[in-house]
Amino acid sequence: MKLRPSRLNTTATCSLATKAQELDSASAQFTTLTPAELQPNTPSRLAGKEFLPGSTGDGFPKVLSPPSETFPHAVRVETHSVDDCVVSCRRYLQENLPQYGAVLLRNLPLKTAADFSSLSQRLGYKGMTYQGGAVEREELDKTSGTYTASDEPPQAVIEHHNEMAYSPVYPSKLLFFCQQEPGEDCGGETPLVKSTDILSRLNPRVLQTFADKKVRYVRYAPPRGPGAYLPWQDVFMTEDPKTAEHFLQQKGFSFKWEPSGALVYWQVLPAFLKHPETGKTVWFNQIQSHHASHLQGMPRFKDSDLPNHHYSCQTYYGDGSEIEPAVLQHIRAITWSCAVGFPWRNGDVLVVDNLAVQHARMSFTGPRRILAMLSEN
Numbered sequence: 001m002k003l004r005p006s007r008l009n010t011t012a013t014c015s016l017a018t019k020a021q022e023l024d025s026a027s028a029q030f031t032t033l034t035p036a037e038l039q040p041n042t043p044s045r046l047a048g049k050e051f052l053p054g055s056t057g058d059g060f061p062k063v064l065s066p067p068s069e070t071f072p073h074a075v076r077v078e079t080h081s082v083d084d085c086v087v088s089c090r091r092y093l094q095e096n097l098p099q100y101g102a103v104l105l106r107n108l109p110l111k112t113a114a115d116f117s118s119l120s121q122r123l124g125y126k127g128m129t130y131q132g133g134a135v136e137r138e139e140l141d142k143t144s145g146t147y148t149a150s151d152e153p154p155q156a157v158i159e160h161h162n163e164m165a166y167s168p169v170y171p172s173k174l175l176f177f178c179q180q181e182p183g184e185d186c187g188g189e190t191p192l193v194k195s196t197d198i199l200s201r202l203n204p205r206v207l208q209t210f211a212d213k214k215v216r217y218v219r220y221a222p223p224r225g226p227g228a229y230l231p232w233q234d235v236f237m238t239e240d241p242k243t244a245e246h247f248l249q250q251k252g253f254s255f256k257w258e259p260s261g262a263l264v265y266w267q268v269l270p271a272f273l274k275h276p277e278t279g280k281t282v283w284f285n286q287i288q289s290h291h292a293s294h295l296q297g298m299p300r301f302k303d304s305d306l307p308n309h310h311y312s313c314q315t316y317y318g319d320g321s322e323i324e325p326a327v328l329q330h331i332r333a334i335t336w337s338c339a340v341g342f343p344w345r346n347g348d349v350l351v352v353d354n355l356a357v358q359h360a361r362m363s364f365t366g367p368r369r370i371l372a373m374l375s376e377n
């Protein structure tokens with residue numbers, strides 16, 4: 001196991017104008033972690049896995065691949081305090097995130113949600129609200145935009161997605177913080193996959209179809225009541241229907257209220273974007289994770305007989321036609337085939353370029369607590 005140190009000289013970066021509390025007392029050292037150091041004892045099984053949509057279908061990989069030499073780019077930060085390393089970390093991320101798409105900072109002395117919120121802000125990230133979001137997560141700090149990564153049941157696998165790709169307003173970066181690492185071989189990885197890898201392996205006809213037709217994202221938000229999943233009051237963080245309508249109008253959604261009091265809303269969005277920093281075309285969507293078949297594969301809907309349009313999320317082609325099951329299976333199989341995962345360690349901070357990289361969540365057993373901050377910049 002060979003470590004390859006890459007020392008970052010921050011001396012030149014410190015200017016007189018820099019806030020005193022953000023001056024590094026010394027240049028923090030970043031030691032690149034090898035794939036062997038990020039490898040799990042046992043790779044997580046994928047093919048045939050329960051509560052993983054598509055896992056019994058064609059082309060599904062047997063296990064989740066370990067990290068490669070460059071993805072994610074992972075470093076151990078040699079430091080004793082956040083004060084000593086925050087400027088170095090900020091520069092390190094600025095220099096490396098565009099190239100790698102995902103950077104893991106290990107060994108940071110963080111313990112609490114407040115530690116993570118503070119670090120995120122000092123790294124220069126601006127948190128955004130999860131108003132209009134598609135999964136259950138708890139807001140921990142309104143000011144910094146810190147949430148639990150997901151409150152979905154631990155048995156469920158959350159499929160790959162670009163965060164909030166179902167909305168015209170989405171985070172540019174994501175920061176994850178491991179406050180409680182899962183036990184060894186207990187799952188709970190946050191798999192990552194690069195847009196470039198997906199695009200190079202998806203069938204060109206599938207890509208062309210989505211380029212032509214785009215994606216129609218439809219949401220169904222019931223009124224609050226017993227057993228209601230993601231009621232509109234929770235989705236829009238309000239009890240006032242007019243506030244929800246205003247939010248939707250501002251974001252360009254069409255909507256209607258059903259006699260039951262459910263709010264249905266939809267919008268057609270591209271399946272691709274042009275990355276504002278690299279200029280590359282990226283695969284940016286939630287085609288499979290927003291599809292009703294994703295929720296149908298979740299434990300909470302195991303024996304449900306809900307019609308498709310009463311699931312909280314649904315995707316179609318932009319013209320309203322159904323996405324063929326074979327196309328969904330192809331996307332799922334290719335995406336999981338290109339994905340990598342690593343075991344979390346306490347104190348890890350993972351910064352992800354939300355446009356260049358999709359993320360997911362493996363199911364897990366035992367304790368695990370990952371926090372997330374959605375950054376607009």
Ligand SMILES: [Fe+2]
Nearest residue numbers: 161162163359
């Ligand atoms: Fe997510």
